Amino acid sequence: MKSAPAGRSGISAGRFRHISLPCSGGGTARQATDRPAGPPRGSDAVDPDIPATAVALRINGVPGTLLLDNRTTLLDALRERLGLTGPKKGCDHGQCGACTVLVDGRRMNACLLLAVTLGGAEVTTVEGLADGDELHPLQQAFIDHDAFQCGFCTSGQLCSAIGALAEAADGWPSHATPPGEAPSLSDAEVRERMSGNLCRCAAYPNIVGAVREVAG
Numbered sequence: 705m706k707s708a709p710a711g712r713s714g715i716s717a718g719r720f721r722h723i724s725l726p727c728s729g730g731g732t733a734r735q736a737t738d739r740p741a742g743p744p745r746g747s748d749a750v751d752p753d754i755p756a757t758a759v760a761l762r763i764n765g766v767p768g769t770l771l772l773d774n775r776t777t778l779l780d781a782l783r784e785r786l787g788l789t790g791p792k793k794g795c796d797h798g799q800c801g802a803c804t805v806l807v808d809g810r811r812m813n814a815c816l817l818l819a820v821t822l823g824g825a826e827v828t829t830v831e832g833l834a835d836g837d838e839l840h841p842l843q844q845a846f847i848d849h850d851a852f853q854c855g856f857c858t859s860g861q862l863c864s865a866i867g868a869l870a871e872a873a874d875g876w877p878s879h880a881t882p883p884g885e886a887p888s889l890s891d892a893e894v895r896e897r898m899s900g901n902l903c904r905c906a907a908y909p910n911i912v913g914a915v916r917e918v919a920g
């Protein structure tokens with residue numbers, strides 16, 4: 705059966721909103737089955753012999769619960785369980801930044817986070833940045849500055865840039881600014897703060913230009 709179209713959140717209806725995925729059998733996964741019963745959901749069903757935990761999250765504004773194998777990273781939960789393929793799996797080792805999302809407003813590498821540690825968190829992926837048809841200012845700036853080629857890194861760049869600007873606004877220091885000086889978002893400052901996000905197409909000058917434009 706064809707699934708319902710994804711809304712503004714990017715999450716297909718029925719995959720996350722208000723659902724509590726049941727376990728199909730016994731074992732340790734039963735610890736998370738004290739919710740309304742229902743049939744196993746195909747690939748969403750958890751092996752009953754594998755420890756699993758129900759994790760309540762708010763993703764792109766949509767609240768819901770996922771029953772997850774305890775070893776599931778946030779990146780895999782987003783991509784494989786919710787169909788949010790904006791966050792990319794580049795290295796899966798915290799080295800490229802392609803998986804960057806915002807967790808409670810802070811940028812994080814989703815490949816390094818176990819989803820079970822994030823109960824109650826607000827997660828924003830690139831799919832949740834636009835306001836309807838209105839792009840986030842950084843998305844528009846990336847277009848205006850031609851700040852991508854293949855686009856593989858772009859979702860991570862965007863989320864990371866939002867986090868970086870928030871960190872700078874909060875006065876977080878960086879190596880580009882001498883101690884005691886207020887950071888100004890110069891090219892060097894933006895490059896330093898965005899250095900965790902690699903771009904194999906080397907669109908770096910354009911990315912810096914886009915971020916600086918939004919920084920004002």
Ligand code: FES
Pocket residue numbers: 792793794795796797798799800801802803804813814815816
């Ligand atoms: S995939 Fe997470 S940092 Fe590369």
Ligand code: FES
Pocket residue numbers: 851852853854855856857858902903904905906907
């Ligand atoms: S645009 Fe291709 S990796 Fe960045």
